[in-house]
Amino acid sequence: MKKRVTLKFPQPAIQMPITYRLAKDFNIAASIIRAQVAPNQEGKLVMELSGDIDELEDAIDWMRSQDITVSLASAEIAIDEDACVDCGLCTGVCPTQALTLHPETFQLNFTRSRCVVCEQCIPTCPVQAISTNI
Incomplete structure (x- = not known):
């Protein structure tokens, strides 16, 4: 099973x-999609976790016990096709x-099936045609 999380x-x-x-203790494969970490500040990671459902839940519980905020994505x-000018800038940052x-x-x-909602495309769009739907 796979879960996309923001830490x-x-x-x-x-x-x-x-x-x-995650790999050693829970047998979870973690793919980092986006990372924003700076010394002496808070950090943020968007990751896709893969593994057994029970091990995923145990891993998420462990991260929360370490004071890491875990949000399931x-x-x-969403792309506003009327506003999009097809400039292609977003394609260059899409992992x-x-x-x-x-x-x-x-x-x-x-x-859509390839999108991991890393949100790297949003600030790249010069006409603000890309956003997120919650």
Whole structure:
């Protein structure tokens, strides 16, 4: 089973080897989608966790016991097709290639099943045609 989660680390937990602990202690594969961590500040990770459902739940409970805020991702990316100018800037930051330009028409294509809602495309859009739906 896979779960997409957002983790917020308090300053004391920033140095914790979270992906190592998830793999070693819970047999969970963790793919980091986006990371915002700075020394002496809070950190934020968007990750996709893969593993057995019971081990995933145990891992999430353990992270919460370490004062890490765990939010299950339920948001989806929405594209306002009327506002989009098909510039393609969002395609350059999309880590999963959920956003691509059609090779002949140069129109933006969005493959929702590939999107991991990392939100990297949102600040990249010059006309603010990309947002999240919760």
